[in-house]
Amino acid sequence: MLKRTDPLSPREVTFPAGPPSLKNAPPRIKPRPREPLVTMTDDGDIPMAAPVKKPEKP
Secondary structure, eight states, rough: OOOOOSSOOOOOOOOSSOOOOOOOOOOOOOOOOOOOOOOOOOOSOOOOOOOOOOOOOO
């Protein structure tokens, strides 16, 4: 175990005078749609994804 050689120095802690309350947040900025830096053209080498077939219930 460690022994403390210096005493702890207490700090002054201040609390607000009223009851707790929620603060109003600043309005959110709507994000702008991003534009790609390089436009990629589809040359058809990768097929489109097929929709997932759900199993039929008996």
